[in-house]
Amino acid sequence: MYRTHNCGELRLKHQGQKVTLSGWVQRKRDKGGMIWIDLRDRYGVTQLAFDESKTDKNILDTVEKCGREYVLKATGNVIERYSKNDNMPTGDIEIFPDALEILSASKTPPFTIENESDGSDELRMKYRYLDIRRNPVKNALVLRHNIARETRKYLDKNGFLEIETPNLIKSTPEGARDFVVPSRMHPGTFYALPQSPQTFKQLLMLGGIDKYFQLVKCYRDEDLRADRQPEFSQIDCEMSFVDKDDIMKQFEGLVQHLFKTVKNVDIELPFKRLTWHESMEKYGIDKPDLRFDMTISELTHLAQNKGFKVFDSVEYVGGICAEKCASYSRKQLDELTKFVQQPQVGAKGLVYVKYNEDGSFKSSVDKFFTPEDLKSWADAMHATPGDLLLILAGNKQETLDQLSVLRLEMGNRLNLRDPGKFEPLWVVDFPLLEWDDETNRYYAMHHPFTSAKAEDTKFMDIDPGKVRANAYDMVINGVELGGGSIRIHNTDEQQHMFKLLGFTEEEARAQFGFLLDAFQYGVPPHGGIAFGFDRICALFGGSDSIRDYIAFPKNNAGRDIMIDAPATISEKQLKELKLKLDVNR
């Protein structure tokens, strides 16, 4: 038997008991006469004590050999400690081993196995199994387990069935790029890994499964950006005989349940709702962080035709009001200017207006505007004396983007983005379609199965860009956690949509023929939502990076540097697949 207890559970009440523990050597201290070993497992750390004058020679020899990360099995009595350690749950006791066995030796690990490690990201990824021994990584995996468990508990209680959909499916050119899997049994053909179970969950609705969910791996062969993973996990859900409000109610309930059970945080229902249009105008983005206000105000009409060419020549002037920041120094304002001028933000410059405590104004555009002009801006922005107005100008959408980034930066600077505060909302009424100038066609903003709002279908042929979708995104603290829509459930409408997206009838048939066929046999009205499970974990864990919440993540180049994948395969394998490599293609 390797253990009677784990390394986190012994307390004073166990005093006098003979116990066996197994675990890793966290550290060893030798203070002349006494040696201590901190033994660690998943559950905690327990101190082993060895008295050089009393402990058996063989045991002392074994202790001598042990280094960090050796795996030991120790048997001995639980003793009350002379000097207790209030910082650890087992700090009242220690074990005096009368038997000690090295279960496995260890080389010195390449980085310290401590809460704050000295290992670089790259090194910790290569030795991820050692990284997982560290509390922050282990705790992230425990958190993920708990969120998954509570997700399933809530959905099961609400009548949802978890149903596995296939992972070897068919490639469709719409959307992101598919990973493909060559078929050996059917040479020249390929499976594709799913980007989402979208069509399968719709087919389940057709099959009468009125409440479906699945925690499911999805795959996208995208050029990776920071914090994108080629494989990621979704909480994928779909319901029949529901409208938009039914779905939003069901899933804000899920998120409330998760916050309560996993973090003991109370979230109020119902969530706030913003239309996409409002969100863009007030926050410059479709996933606003509502932990602070500082909304965007348009100043175009107030700011133009006063002789300031920068403003007069643009489509849009707008700004945000940073409360109590009129006292910002030259240096602070220069920093902000540099911030918005970074290539990834892209503003040409920043106009500031200090609304001083005494009611006077000081701005970077005093030459062009009277105090009355500036007062009119301050009023439009609901500013009061002591506030600082930060103004950008340019093409409308770009300027809103920039103001959105500046707003978050000011939120950070002013500590308005409290990590312990959670402000969820729904963003609704997204445009159904987005025009792309490059390819000269419309793209589905969510996906080609999203239905149009009934009152907007009249624009479908005359002004498709104006049509709003029965779509909704759930956003918390500036993070888009999930999104979904009420689907089209009618063949004609679905075919019309494919046509708008530039599919010929043949292409639509070839790719989605099975769905169009299925629509012939009685379709229930249905809709759903999919949450980024990795992202929910990161939000709950208080991290920006989903990678911390994945046991074995890929790096930013899509590589698993621990197992060294992807890798070459044998010529025999290629031959069986009837494939030839041609890296010069």
Add this chain to the structure above:
Amino acid sequence: MYRTHNCGELRLKHQGQKVTLSGWVQRKRDKGGMIWIDLRDRYGVTQLAFDESKTDKNILDTVEKCGREYVLKATGNVIERYSKNDNMPTGDIEIFPDALEILSASKTPPFTIENESDGSDELRMKYRYLDIRRNPVKNALVLRHNIARETRKYLDKNGFLEIETPNLIKSTPEGARDFVVPSRMHPGTFYALPQSPQTFKQLLMLGGIDKYFQLVKCYRDEDLRADRQPEFSQIDCEMSFVDKDDIMKQFEGLVQHLFKTVKNVDIELPFKRLTWHESMEKYGIDKPDLRFDMTISELTHLAQNKGFKVFDSVEYVGGICAEKCASYSRKQLDELTKFVQQPQVGAKGLVYVKYNEDGSFKSSVDKFFTPEDLKSWADAMHATPGDLLLILAGNKQETLDQLSVLRLEMGNRLNLRDPGKFEPLWVVDFPLLEWDDETNRYYAMHHPFTSAKAEDTKFMDIDPGKVRANAYDMVINGVELGGGSIRIHNTDEQQHMFKLLGFTEEEARAQFGFLLDAFQYGVPPHGGIAFGFDRICALFGGSDSIRDYIAFPKNNAGRDIMIDAPATISEKQLKELKLKLDVNR
């Protein structure tokens, strides 16, 4: 709002309530003056009633249009039925709709949506979404959901963490064939889809996660046999600081929990145990059906050297005793002879001995053996008057195989394989290695990470075939539900194993270098088990076919005939992957 209730919940107590239901038209009956529609959803069927003399004309027009599988929304009062139907839970009531809407029309479905459908397998697979509307398929998916839920509940309660391991990993030539995924970002290299998360779960043990599980998709590119799927699901588990008995106890507990909570069947603990050797000798197979006895007895020494050449020339003579079958007719015995002579069984012939009620013997070999000889066989087989002895001879392993098949056939004929009875056992002490004559090398019987029994390591170099493994299979009713082992947790031992399996040091490094490296840093003793989740579902559902328990299965050629996958991909996709098809390779 589409519904106030579902189609399975209304009872007499709802009488007088105004309700709204949505669902599919199961059937429509017109009896002159009255029309009834059975409306169906996931939860049941409710009868809608229309009185041609009272119901609104518009509603009757709508009813007129409806055919099978139309989707309707009906609102009306709950009425007590005049003639009740005890066969359906809602049979006491019906609805008199005062509003009726067709939500979606339907063509006549290609097969009947009834418990017993007229659709062929092929047709039902092509229209799987319609097949799922049928109760048997829907119930199979509900069963699967319940088994998954209870698996997670038990393992979570026992301290296991569910951790997702990656699906884009590296190809290894050991074991079955991998599906591979070409990498676009790293041209010329490939990911592989996992055949199991074996190495990753071992790395989690190294990471200190002492109890891991995962319900996980696995992939094998095998030439498909009936009831093999290229993607299948496993309950994958691993534990640290445990021995074989700890693991068997933990997981017989899981199976007991599943039987109790999902089927309300009590299973006794601990499970029986048979060594692999006993199992092979007594049942001719490593997954015996213990619902009935009829064990195999060896008769070689009793049967040889009596002048019967067929027996004298072979390695092994053995038989089974079919109780109370001495009265079998010529025809029945001929059937059994033909049965064992089928190519898939492969016996040359069948010897029978009738041990008549009066104590006399009648056999097909009376010419060669005296009644005393036959009595000695009967005694060896613990036969009593009235029994029938069925005897085969030949090469030992082949004959045991054949006897095993004959035993199951007799079990079927004698109704000894009660589908309501469950007889679990562990088969232990498997051989570590199997010799393959064709490739002239050893193969790991489980996998290359399985450890040898301590007392057998002495044979490791002198007679590797004799070494038994710390391995165990769980078998119920002749079905192998799962298997596992205590793993090697030592670099030298692991390297030795790779060598026995014919890996050069370079090959071992190239494929499992990360694991050998990991073993340098303190490995806990560990072991685990993996269950075939699809198979558990089939066993619980009382079916032989796992396909019935998979929402969207592939056919025996690995094709999804509903979505038509695998399929060709575009030249652009191939080019991005730097691949060329060459079907003549």
